[in-house]
Amino acid sequence: MKALLLYSTREGQTKKIMHHIAQQLQGYECQFVDLHECQTMDLTQYDKVLVGASIRYGKLNAKLYQFIDAHIKQLEQVKAAFYCVNLTARKVDQGKDTPEGSVYIKTFLKKSPWQPSLIGVFAGALYYPRYRPIDRMMIRFIMKLTGGETDTTKEVEYTDWEKVSLFAQKFEQL
Structure with missing residues (x-):
């Protein structure tokens, strides 16, 4: 089985989280791809696709949205999930570490044509x-x-x- 693990990171925490997730995936051959260096890919050759992206100054990188726009049909065909990394998610007591409580996820879901069925929110570094x-x-x-x-x-x-x-x-x- 193959998993495609795409990430958009600034200082590397999103990539570090992606590697931690990969270690948990039993029996998967994982391919890591930096979204900032990725043009087009055939996502359908993977059993699972995970996209992780970090927030800087309240925004996800534009490359993330460009990737989604270019691959929306494929993202909807494969088993795919998304997670967001931000410092606001450190406020667990306020629920900012959940998709429902994260303003960044709410903005993402409004801006993105892709509506993943599984979404995670993690505090960064x-x-x-x-x-x-x-x-x-x-x-x-x-x-x-x-x-x-x-x-x-x-x-x-x-x-x-x-x-x-x-x-x-x-x-x-x-």
Whole structure:
């Protein structure tokens, strides 16, 4: 069995999550593809397709929507799922780590012709030392407004790996 694992990432957390999911898939040959380097693909040659994308400054990368537009018919024919990675999902007590409580998923579903049957939302990571100075300043400002970590010397991983593993099980059962 073959699984296509497509990702759109900035600092690598979405790809790291994708690799964690791949480790949970028993008996699957997994092919990883960066959506930013992908033009066209035949998705129908895979048993399952997973798309993961991260949020930066409140938006998913335009390459994600371009990929969906170019592959919508195939996405609707195969067993496919989607997950979104963002820092807002760290607010578990407010339900922002669920498709129903995530403003980013609501926006995605409004903008996208693809309406996946399985959707995940995962908290990402804060990698201050890796950011360009302007990004570090902007993200620190956003984190200050939202009650998050503001020490720019830190790297903080908010991802709940148990939740990722549970999503992987659901994806495998699609």
